Amino acid sequence: MQSTLKVIPLFSSTISCGFPSPADDYVEKDLSLDEHLIKYPESTFFVRAQGDSMSPAILDGDLLIVDRSLTATSGKIILGILDGEFVAKYFFYRDGRPILKAANTKYKEILIKEENNFQVWGVVTYIIHKVY
């Protein structure tokens, strides 16, 4: 699975001068972004976002981490399937009916109707945005 994220070492002492640093006993294990960002590796998938409907929460080109094992609850960003197409939106219930809401106010909210074929594919857990 995804093991491409780099491990970042956590330094305990900077210079070795022949005398062991007392801090060496307190070295902890390396920080792993994989472990931090991925709770359930089997059910976690990466997808790439394209478009502006979720701006400013998700920007064009952002990497989304999606966990299929999580249950969609109100207020979460979900990756869903609506009538055969992927959608990524805020998920809410209104009067017992699911609603999909874009972050960008230019886009209308979608009230899921009986005749729609709607499924939750997974819940977005992190948004990775490149700034450099």
Added chain:
Amino acid sequence: MPKIFALIDANSFYASCEKLFRPDLQKKPVVVLSNNDGCIVSACKLAKQIPQVKNFLPYYQIRDCLKENGVEVFSSNYALYADISKRLMNSLAKFSPEMEIYSIDEAFLDLSGILSNGSFEYDYFEYGIKIKNTIEKNIGIPVSVGIATTKVLAKAANRLAKKNTVGVMDFTNNECRCDVDQMLTKIDVSDLWGIGHRQSQKLRELAIHNARDFRDYQNINLIQKKLTKVGRQIQDELRGNVCFTLEKSPADSSFVPRKSITSSRTFGRPVFSKDELNVAIANYISTAAEKLRKQKSLCRYLTIYVRTNPFKGIEQYYNFNSTSFLSATNDTRKMIFAASKLLDKIYRSGIEYKKCGVILSDISSENTLQLSLFEEGDTIKDRLLMKNMDKINTRNGERILKVAACGTTDLCTWKMQQQLKSPAYTTRFSELPIIKLC
């Protein structure tokens, strides 16, 4: 305490993987082709309703028919299937401490005693449903679950589970005990695990047609005589007596040292010249030797083979040739050199070659090397060269460093024909699924 086995098997695994990132295909027929786009190897439920798909005919014969029926066709995407398989197996491992990975998409779990630790929350049938629902939600791949007291019965139960609407079949449930007899009549002997075409014919001579006939056949000596010990054991397993236990596989099966390593492909176009065959063989050796080094092994025996297309009305030719190394090796260069000498002996001109391959065998561990008096083994310098070559190639995900015999020009003619391959959705950042935000 009786044993309880579950066999979990993905439904149309390759086709289901292709649908995972293509919601537009959820309700469309999908098929996946074999290496080189030769024939259909996996078809989703909808596609199986088309008779030509069911019969596993060569792709070129049914291409137009598939198009007319709106079937979506994919080349094999093994990077994707291997990743999804790993997820599937890691999820299944959470349901039992004892698991046997049986193939890329099926695994046996030993469920004995799992539900008797004071928690009567589930019976095995419900546990089966829980397994099925968890896998389908977390991984997104539909599976069927067969539960029984032996592996042969679990396999049979799984077969029936594929056909019922729940997707789970539990032979251990006492309330439907009488049903098991009836269920077993629905299973043809040829569909039993371990019974091949020839064995099933021998059984039919004894008027044994279905699994129940076989189970209840009294003359066990005759079964032993006709089908050997294994046949007798299969019968015994049908009677609920465990003969086959779990063969445990390490979590990552790619690190199980293999007894032999094969690398072969069908050419994308006919190949006539010895030079081209040499280049192809050099490439296959490079692949096989990489695997050999990855599992920290050496080989002593090298075989190459060439053949024509048996389905084409042309002059047919098949030949192979082997050599042994006095000192076991995993050096790509030595093997390529030896292989080209082997090819000299079996190459015939004027033949239209369709396939060639290499087999590395007599494999031993790097640590148990026995040196030969007469031939130098791999030196430390050789080892370092190979090691660094692998390192650079692994880092780049493709073979940028290679032995010159592998050729420098366009190699696509002996690489697989995979025109309809889907992206490596889960294993390459550059090919992640794109979600349109609109």
